[in-house]
Amino acid sequence: MLSAIEAVLYTAGEAGIALGDLATTLGISSAAARQQLDVYAAALAGGDRGLTLRWSDDRVYLVTKPALADTVRRYFAGPPTQGLSQAALEVLAIIAYQQPITRVEIDDVRGVQSAGALTTLASRQLVKEAGRKDAPGRPILYATTPFFLDYFGLTSLSALPPIDSVSAPSDIDLFDQTTEPDWAQGENHDATTN
Structure with missing residues (x-):
């Protein structure tokens, strides 16, 4: 129990x-x-x-x-070069593409709690509070910071790759044999012409 x-x-x-x-x-x-x-x-x-x-x-x-408290404070004060967890990267991507956004909306997208990742991202100055949503409870809205752009080498948010141009691993059918890869077609072509 x-x-x-x-x-x-x-x-x-x-x-x-x-x-x-x-x-x-x-x-x-x-x-x-x-x-x-x-x-x-x-x-x-x-x-x-x-x-x-x-x-x-x-x-x-x-x-x-x-x-x-001092030990935890030192951890959160560490440099961003310590790397970000998968959860923090997921939350950061959601905020970057859908900002401003509330924690509950982030949780809905991920399907799990995001509070810890948000705390990490805020402590590393990659996200910030961007006001309050005009909704019951007036939840906090989160957005990326100028440091986020600098950290990822972006000049603006418009420099982010379009979401629809990236294939998610789940969208790729590894067992689709209806078409051959380009390299295989080239070999077959060479074999028939020689």
């Missing part, structure tokens, strides 16, 4: 999860979920772990321990 709780809290990210939603996800009562969270919190506190639980109203969050 504790590993399931950890997995759900990790996936929930910075949004956390309401106690009732966690209980429903785990298939247990809210009282049992709270009891399991207390056991999990004690396990985190008792060991040499970098995480802890934080409560806000009826929501629970998996967060880094305050004692490690």
Whole structure:
């Protein structure tokens, strides 16, 4: 049960999860979920772990321990040359092509939470807050920064390759044998003419 709780809290990210939603996800009562969270919190506190639980109203969050704030701050202050994860690159591409865009809209495109990747991209100054959407809750809009253009050697956003010109790997049929590749046609042609 504790590993399931950890997995759900990790996936929930910075949004956390309401106690009732966690209980429903785990298939247990809210009282049992709270009891399991207390056991999990004690396990985190008792060991040499970098995480802890934080409560806000009826929501629970998996967060880094305050004692490690300087270490985490140094990590996020690192140079962008450390590379970007696949998740961060996906989020960055979505923002670049659909900006300004909200985190929820990014999550909808990816099908998973993007909060961690957004934090990384913002800390590396590749994306920024670009206002608020005129919608319920006034969610934050994200856009790329001038540093993004410089980092990728672009003069403007119009220099991005058109999306429809790039074939996704899933669009390529590796087993399509209706046409031969150019090199094969050349060999066949040479064989018949000689």
